[in-house]
Amino acid sequence: MSKPTIISLDLAKKVIQVCKVNPYGELLFNKAMSPQKTRDFLANSPPCVVAMEGCASFHYWARVAQSFGYEVRGMTPKKVKPYISNQKTDANDAIGIAIASTQLGMTFCQVKDLSQQNIQAIQISRKWFDRTITSLGNHIRALCFEYGAIITLGKKSLRQAITHFISPESTDLPEQIKPLLMILWQQYQTTEEHYKAVTLQLKQWVTQSEPCKRLIKLEGVSHIGAAGLLACLGDGQGFKNGRHAAAFVGVTPKQHSSGGKVVMIGIDKHGGDKYLRSIFYQPVYPDSVINATISIRTECANRSLVRR
Numbered sequence: 031m032s033k034p035t036i037i038s039l040d041l042a043k044k045v046i047q048v049c050k051v052n053p054y055g056e057l058l059f060n061k062a063m064s065p066q067k068t069r070d071f072l073a074n075s076p077p078c079v080v081a082m083e084g085c086a087s088f089h090y091w092a093r094v095a096q097s098f099g100y101e102v103r104g105m106t107p108k109k110v111k112p113y114i115s116n117q118k119t120d121a122n123d124a125i126g127i128a129i130a131s132t133q134l135g136m137t138f139c140q141v142k143d144l145s146q147q148n149i150q151a152i153q154i155s156r157k158w159f160d161r162t163i164t165s166l167g168n169h170i171r172a173l174c175f176e177y178g179a180i181i182t183l184g185k186k187s188l189r190q191a192i193t194h195f196i197s198p199e200s201t202d203l204p205e206q207i208k209p210l211l212m213i214l215w216q217q218y219q220t221t222e223e224h225y226k227a228v229t230l231q232l233k234q235w236v237t238q239s240e241p242c243k244r245l246i247k248l249e250g251v252s253h254i255g256a257a258g259l260l261a262c263l264g265d266g267q268g269f270k271n272g273r274h275a276a277a278f279v280g281v282t283p284k285q286h287s288s289g290g291k292v293v294m295i296g297i298d299k300h301g302g303d304k305y306l307r308s309i310f311y312q313p314v315y316p317d318s319v320i321n322a323t324i325s326i327r328t329e330c331a332n333r334s335l336v337r338r
Contacts, residue, residue: 033053033054033055033132034053034078034079034101035050035051035052035053035076035078035079036049036050036051036078036079036081036128036131036132037049037050037051037072037075037078037079037080037081037100037128038050038051038080038081038082038124038125038127038128038131039068039080039081039082039091039124039127040082040083040120040123040124040127041082041083041085041086041087041088041091042120044064044065045062045063045064045120046062046063046064046065046068047060047061047062047063047120047121047123047124048060048061048062048063048068048071048124049121049124049125049127049128051128057125060121060124060125062120068091069094072094072095072098072100073098077098077099077100077101078100078101079100079101079102079103079131080092080095080100080101080102080103081102081103081104081105081127081128081130081131082102082103082104082105082127083104083105083106083107083110083127084104084105084106084107084139085107088104089141089142089147092104092141093141093143093144096141102138102141103131103136103138104138104139104141105127105130105131105136105137105138105139106139109130109136109137110123110126110127110130111126112130113126113127113129113130113133114126139268140263140264140268140269142261142264143264146260146261146264147261149232149235149257149260149261150261152228152231152232152235152257153232153254153257153258153261153305155228156225156228156229156232157305159221159224159225159228160225162221163218163221163222163225166214166217166218166221167185167188167218169214170188170192170211170214170215170218171188173207173210173211173214174191174195174202174203174211177202177203177204177207178202179191179195179202179203192211192215195208195211196208196211196212196215232253232254232257233253235257236253236256236257237253239260241260241265242256242257242260243256245259245260254309255306255309258303258305258306258309259306262278262279262303262306263275263278263279277302278302278303279302279303279306279307280297280302280303280304280306280307281297281302281307282297283295283296283297284296284297
């Protein structure tokens with residue numbers, strides 16, 4: 031069986047390195063093009079295999095190549111790096127991508143359609159707002175602590191402390207710092223409102239999506255988990271079976287077997303989708319379990335009082 035012609039793209043913002051290799055492994059050309067010229071080149075070339083690293087703008091260029099009839103092979107940069115020789119240049123990177131795409135046993139990532147990329151963008155932005163809220167809260171606490179003003183944990187404590195510190199009657203902080211604290215607090219509140227708006231947008235999208243409605247019926251899957259599964263796995267056609275999909279998410283044990291002896295180390299914390307995996311690992315308790323736990327704790331407390 032003859033090998034296909036390979037067109038490898040080393041993606042960047044302004045310049046894309048385009049490398050073409052014929053079925054016999056001969057390098058036809060390797061040159062830099064602008065994004066528009068790259069699009070024209072793909073439109074005017076006969077369909078073959080387009081290989082790329084799974085980096086920024088990969089899914090966009092993959093959809094562009096698929097629209098022209100190309101077979102897209104996307105690979106993680108970690109698996110491409112061993113095939114890049116000599117020094118680090120765009121030309122050598124493009125050759126390494128072409129070589130890696132033809133290796134036996136190489137795994138290729140699934141191309142996300144536009145709806146998957148949209149929901150992924152909403153999720154990433156929601157996570158960024160969440161981290162920004164935490165970062166601003168820690169910054170405000172650290173700033174006040176430098177002047178001996180201690181704010182306990184929790185959003186409620188932060189809100190009460192800021193209201194007290196910026197009041198004209200408060201002498202806990204210098205007057206020169208109060209305007210700065212007001213600016214930081216306004217930024218905190220604005221970011222919190224944006225976080226709630228993005229979360230609401232995510233919930234509305236999930237309630238209108240038929241695949242997400244089916245995913246929510248699974249035990250322990252809420253609107254955030256359903257959106258993450260759809261954005262990560264899509265329709266599931268890119269995976270051979272359920273275990274391959276689970277390994278892609280990162281919820282399968284890591285294997286280190288040799289000599290016919292199977293050794294399962296445990297779930298690797300560095301592989302797969304860390305954010306989606308963290309959602310699955312968070313325990314989901316029904317109200318009955320929570321009420322029973324509260325009752326048991328209350329009974330134990332009462333017994334301890336009786337013994338005293």
